[in-house]
Amino acid sequence: MTIAARLMLLLVLLATGGNAAAVQRALLVGVSELVNQPQALWLQAPRNDVMLMRQTLVKQGFAPADVTVLADGVAGASLPEAERINEALARLLEQSRSGDFVMLYFSGHGTRVRDSTKRYQEPDGLAENFLARDARGTDASGGSLPGGLRDVDFDRWIRAFLGKNVFVWSVFDTCSAASMTRSSAAQPPEDAGPADDEVRFRGVRAGQLAASGPSAAPPPMQALPEAAAGVPRARYVAFFASESHQVTPELRLPRKARNARPQGLLTWAVAEALQQKPATWRDLFNGVLDLYPPVIEELESRFPARELPSPVAEGNLDLPIFANASAPLSTRPVWRAERAGGSLTLKAGLLDGLEPGQELRIVATLADGIQRTAQGRLAQADLGSARLAVPPVLAELAQATSWSVTPMGEPASAALRVRSDSALPGGLSLDYPASVRTAGEAQADVRWVDLGAAGGRLELLSPALAAAAEAGSAPSGIVVRDMAEARVRLQALAQLKWMSRLAELAKDGRLDGFDAVLEVRDDSRVLRSANVRDTAGSALQLRPGERAELMVRNGSGQSIDLVVVGVDAQGVLRSVYPEDLGEANRFERGTRESPASKRFALPWLKPGRPARLLVLATPAQARSAPRLFGAGTAEATTPTAELRVRGQLTPERERQVYGAMLRWTNFAAP
Structure with a gap:
């Protein structure tokens, strides 16, 4: 074997996680009939959806035997009851090996309930549930639905697959979908138009579900996998048909075609977009979004009072499609x-x-x-x-x-300009638009001094960057032990420069109904608090025994794209929201009367140490990808950023922006 051939084999093995026998598998679940509920709540399209998706996957190279279908009204398929769905997930997990690819697809009704047993509480206080065929309503105490698959249960399954180095693509063609993998009420289904062109919406209020049905207790459920803590979502992508408060339609598709039949809108759009042979998940999602406008325009004319669905994507969208890989094809936004x-x-x-x-x-x-x-x-x-x-x-x-x-390249205004007489540390990994460039003395933000075996020194020439340095470091600079530490420091300083630019751009903007409050607490109560935009960090300095938390409230009446990033005393970037870098950063809608709110712990904020906190939010645009403003970041010790989800903002909303950079100076704790 030649050297070139050996190298090619090595690259193939690396791309598949070292498993030359990697397999693509799929579990497709479609629930049209809710047998314990009135037929008015049943759907028509999920059985068609799973068959369309099965045909699509086979065309993409999936072996028919590796595509499992659970659906009512589909010949040869098992019924999509809750126990059967969990059993199928368990079998799929058992079959999966490192390097495999798995698609998890669900079509049917979604609903939302209050579930106090969840560890992760949604900003609106509601938990998403996918309704299996045997779903019943809750009793007077509320909580999870019998026959409902909870968002936290899906999260545990997904993390179990990721823990085995399996790539997971999830698709939820349901209403209330956007939080389905993490742990105002949906409107009831609605028929409109002639029988051969009716539209139904995949959303029910939990209160509509009848608790009656077979009196026997439901059978014991398949045991859920052990929660896999700390598993990164590097090999994960998910498409959701709607945001958490929205419903999504099923209707005859393609529109006006003679062979049209009832389909879920997201399912049909995914199948159509895959025919264009997209290279990345971002290409696929953008292809899906391109198919929505004519259908949405028609539905807007027929249902002027409804908020129509905005598909949401999360995960590393820049990865190659249908491959088990963690290296993106591109690190620049599209x-x-x-x-x-x-x-x-x-x-x-x-x-x-x-x-x-x-x-x-x-x-x-x-x-x-x-x-x-x-x-x-x-x-x-x-x-x-x-x-x-x-x-x-x-x-x-x-x-x-x-x-x-x-x-074609990063903007020059955002670059960290470094003066150096020797080579800079290699292997820098930064999310667009942050970058590092060499510069002359007059233009430099930082001077790099190579100390040989003793490491090196970063001298901060920019006053704005020096303000974030450690105690006593300003006169002599930041001393680093080796090139690896220098790389981490440079990456953090480059990101900090861009974050400061963001805060400056957004400082005069207003986002009506949105608020971010920093609270200082002890073990039992709030001691001090202030709005992030209206206070200096020194006013909320921490004392021994105190801790800081951030409370975010969205009463704007619309979903928002939110990023919260901190810089600790060591210059390490800390992602606060989204906390998991595989999650979208779309924050749920709330109103002034009932705001969506979430509290975030800031354990890296220590008494007597300098730090920074950036909060940036804009209204989410319908039918767009979430946007991270270039401020989304992995931990600074991670060699590559895992999530690069970037979206859009409509021109008419460009003044609706909330931005604040809170800085704690290097004070001495009392």
Whole structure:
């Protein structure tokens, strides 16, 4: 075997986790009939959904024998009862080996209930449940539903697969879907239109579910897997049909086609988008979003009082599709764009790391999936939108073409500028738009001094960065032991520079109904508190025995995209929200009368030590990916960032933004 052949074999083994016999498997669950409930609550499409998804997966290379179907009304399929679903998950987990790929698909009704047994409480206080065929209502005490699969149960199954180094793609074509893997009420199903073109919505209130039915107690459930603590979601992607408060429709698809039949909208869009052979999960999700507008416009005219669904994606969307891999194909964002005449409008702007004059790669995707590319230069950038001219070589393409834009490089204004007479530490890993560049003495933010065997020293030349340094470090700089520590420090300083830029951009914005309050507590009560935007960190300095917590409240009446990131005394970045880097950062909707709220512990904030905390939020745009503003981060010791989910912001909402950078100076604890 030649050296080149051996190298190729090694790369293949690494891509599959070292398992040359990696297998793709799927569990498809469709619940059309709720046998303990009135037929008015039944659905039509889930049985069609699982068959469409099965056909789609086989076309993608799945072996038919490795696709398990649980659905009513499907020949040869087991009934989708709660016990059978858990048994199928257990078998799938037992079959799975390191390097395998698993799809977990669920189509049917979702609902929300109060479940005080959950460790992770949702911001709106409600827990999502998927209704199996034998679902019943709760008794007077409330809690989890008999025959309902809880969000926390799905989370345990997913983490069990991830613990075996299995890649998991989850799809939930249900209402109340966006929190289904983590632990105002949905409206009832509704028929409209003629019998051959009715629309039904996949959402029921828990109170609508009858608790009556067979008097015998339900059979014992399949034991759930042991909770796998600390398992990163590096090999995980999930698509949800709607946000937690929304319902999603089923209707005849494709619209006006002679062979159309009832389908879930997300299921149909996923199947259609896969025909375009997307390279990454982001490409697939953007393809799904491109199919929604004409259907949504039609439904808006028929149901003007309804809030129609916004699909949500989470996980590492930049990974190659249908592969067990943790290395993204690209680390730069991809933004969808809309064409109007000779201009392209991006639903991203200064908050996302764009700046006027920046070079961009424009991709035009034709109806047959063929892509044409060209380079262009950004002409204008506002907080949440940007504009550029259509490159001349793409000007003649049809108006129906979908467009996307990717930056050719990181913006110069966000770069950490380093003065050094020797080579900088290698292996830097940063989320866009943060970067590190060499610079002359006059422009440098940091000076790097290589001390040889003694390590090195980072001298902070920028006053803004020096303010976040450790006690006593300003005169001589930050001394590091080796290149690995220097790399961590440089990454944190580069991210801190971008975070400071974000706070500056957002400081004059307002997000009506959103609030972030820092609380200082002891073991029993709140001692002091203040709004993050209205206080200096020194006013809330910690004393021995005290701890800090952040309370976030969303009473804006809409979902928001939220990022909370801290920098501890050692300069290490701490992700507060989303806490798990495999989760989306879309925070649930609340109203002024009933706000969605969540409390976050800040254990890394210590008495007598400097620190920073960035809180940034904007209204979520319907039918878009969540956006991390370039502030999402893995722990600084992690060699690669695992999540790069970036989305859009509509121009008319660009002033609706909440941003605050809270800084604790290096005070001495009393």
